[in-house]
Amino acid sequence: MHEFRHLLAVLNTASTHQVALQRAARLARKNNGKVTALLPAGDTAAGVREAIEAQLEQLKSDGLEATLEVSSEKDVLRAVLLTQHQHAFDLAVKEPQPHTLADEVFTSLDWKLLRSTRSPVLLVRSDAHGANAPVLAAVEAHPSDEEHRELNQDILDDAQWLAARLEAPLHLFSAHPAPMQDPMHPDQDLNALAREFRAACLELGAGHGIPESQVHVASGPAELLIPQSADSLDAQLVVLGTVARTGLRGVLLGNTAEQVLEKVHTDVLVIPPRRSA
Numbered sequence: 001m002h003e004f005r006h007l008l009a010v011l012n013t014a015s016t017h018q019v020a021l022q023r024a025a026r027l028a029r030k031n032n033g034k035v036t037a038l039l040p041a042g043d044t045a046a047g048v049r050e051a052i053e054a055q056l057e058q059l060k061s062d063g064l065e066a067t068l069e070v071s072s073e074k075d076v077l078r079a080v081l082l083t084q085h086q087h088a089f090d091l092a093v094k095e096p097q098p099h100t101l102a103d104e105v106f107t108s109l110d111w112k113l114l115r116s117t118r119s120p121v122l123l124v125r126s127d128a129h130g131a132n133a134p135v136l137a138a139v140e141a142h143p144s145d146e147e148h149r150e151l152n153q154d155i156l157d158d159a160q161w162l163a164a165r166l167e168a169p170l171h172l173f174s175a176h177p178a179p180m181q182d183p184m185h186p187d188q189d190l191n192a193l194a195r196e197f198r199a200a201c202l203e204l205g206a207g208h209g210i211p212e213s214q215v216h217v218a219s220g221p222a223e224l225l226i227p228q229s230a231d232s233l234d235a236q237l238v239v240l241g242t243v244a245r246t247g248l249r250g251v252l253l254g255n256t257a258e259q260v261l262e263k264v265h266t267d268v269l270v271i272p273p274r275r276s277a
Contacts, residue, residue: 021037125265135170
């Protein structure tokens with residue numbers, strides 16, 4: 001489980017309202033943590049640098065350890081990866097990059113970051129949420145290998161940790177394939193499959209104190225159902241995992257986490273697979 005004590009807030013060079021910085025500060029306050037605010041090299045919109053420095057001074061006067069790191073790299077991805085290499089961060093916090101037509105052909109900045117980073121990434125869209133808005137942990141109830149089993153545990157551990165500090169209820173969600181989606185078991189009864197996945201989810205949930213009423217299972221593509229579940233619950237945060245992929249296949253096919261990012265309307269915490277020391 002990640003403790004999220006040292007947070008990297010990737011600053012928005014085009015706005016005086018720094019959503020990532022404020023969210024990182026909120027989490028750091030609840031965990032005796034510290035925040036490093038990363039400003040990529042290059043031009044910054046008028047007044048933005050002054051606004052950033054004023055916000056950092058306010059955070060420090062409120063008792064939070066907060067510093068500004070100005071990168072030598074103009075490229076945001078390179079700036080983040082270089083800073084992560086130079087320092088040990090538990091979590092990177094960033095506003096999502098606006099989706100553009102070029103992203104239909106080339107991998108977007110956020111996708112590249114998720115595939116390359118050494119730490120979990122929290123993509124934040126807003127710094128305000130309704131009271132008691134839940135945290136939704138999205139898992140694969142029947143993982144096919146040890147990597148995905150470990151990822152399930154990391155997702156639930158981190159979601160539980162964050163829910164406690166955000167004073168939010170924790171919900172668990174898993175999609176199961178319809179028989180036509182499962183080439184290994186095309187004739188399997190849908191009800192039996194649903195029962196099997198729900199039993200697996202209840203077991204996972206019980207291990208993290210999640211009551212049965214907060215465990216949700218649905219049939220269909222996860223990349224569609226996770227955003228739907230988040231919307232129906234009015235979740236403030238979705239926690240899911242990603243398995244890194246590179247090369248031509250990585251350019252042509254985004255994994256579930258990346259497809260969810262395009263459809264979900266809330267904040268998303270993406271957990272990378274465990275890395276050997």
